[in-house]
Amino acid sequence: MSTGSGEPGRPSLASPSDHDRLALCSLRRLEEHGVLERRLYQERPDRYEYVLTDKGLDLWPGLNHLLQWGDRYYPAPGGPPVTVTHDACGGQPDRHQTRDRCGAALGPQNTTGFSRVRRDS
Template structure:
């Protein structure tokens, strides 16, 4: 079954999902943040079929989130490391951790986020980089400078309601 691509949509959520929206991709990125780099490590951690893991790693490399590096010549063996673009996904992952712990773990947290300096639990929030204020329901979505006329009309209708 052919997957629909969202890479031509102007919506940043759709474009992001086009790169990391498949669940194996997010779990591979999670494991890369845990320090895994080798194909066999990912396969063992995830219990994923080798052909699926190959496709997901290739897609993550093509999207610029991971980089394939030769670490052994004979036989050729590669590791997969996060790029700067991939490392920028870390706050998204931590936010998913917090959301999942808050709403999908009635038995309690199986994984916690901890500040390594203080040992205290971390509760991530999304903040505005310029002001430092937490984002809340007061944030509005508006058409950006590169928005198409169609997208601009869509947001104009929504703000008029």
């Protein structure tokens, strides 16, 4: 990775291609460990989606608790970098992974994660 900052010894953010390579490496590693499954959804060009396996689904509550913990004790300027919302009511999970407003038990099948961090391509 190059620094790209124009100033010797001063690091800068990696180029998008570096981010893409890192993300792909992470996805492949999660696939190797059985957390994700890679599925072809388009040919010419080949495009894949990654879906959670049963092993990955079991990780969701713990990962969501870590996300909430980080937001509480290490808040980012401008708000949380990622929010998880219930697809049906738009609310966010409480500490017990349920939604107070509608009482639904929340999980990866009925929630969507939104990133406020924008990556320029």
